[in-house]
Amino acid sequence: MVPGATGDAGHFTKAAEILSDEFTIITYDRRGNSRSTAGADRDGSATMSAQADDAAALIAACGLEKAIVFGTSGGAIITLEARHPASGTGERGGHP
Numbered sequence: 001m002v003p004g005a006t007g008d009a010g011h012f013t014k015a016a017e018i019l020s021d022e023f024t025i026i027t028y029d030r031r032g033n034s035r036s037t038a039g040a041d042r043d044g045s046a047t048m049s050a051q052a053d054d055a056a057a058l059i060a061a062c063g064l065e066k067a068i069v070f071g072t073s074g075g076a077i078i079t080l081e082a083r084h085p086a087s088g089t090g091e092r093g094g095h096p
Helices: 009-019 048-061 074-081 085-089
Strands: 069-072 092-095
Parallel strands (some): 069 092
């Protein structure tokens, strides 16, 4: 689940609790947002492209062969740009 706006994974807490009975739920704070320190020291490092790479790297690091990715607002745009084989075999949802 890729958050929009402030990039804070906490926005998905309730949804993650509900969905966790049937799915493995992964949320994260986007680059340079909320509690994330990734890229915070470099101006311009939080491009949509870089954040799409972050999402793909997270999927890969979790060892997932298939993923359903969901994002809200800017997070939805990131899910559409995510470049990882698993992110292309599942479903994408959200609202840009």
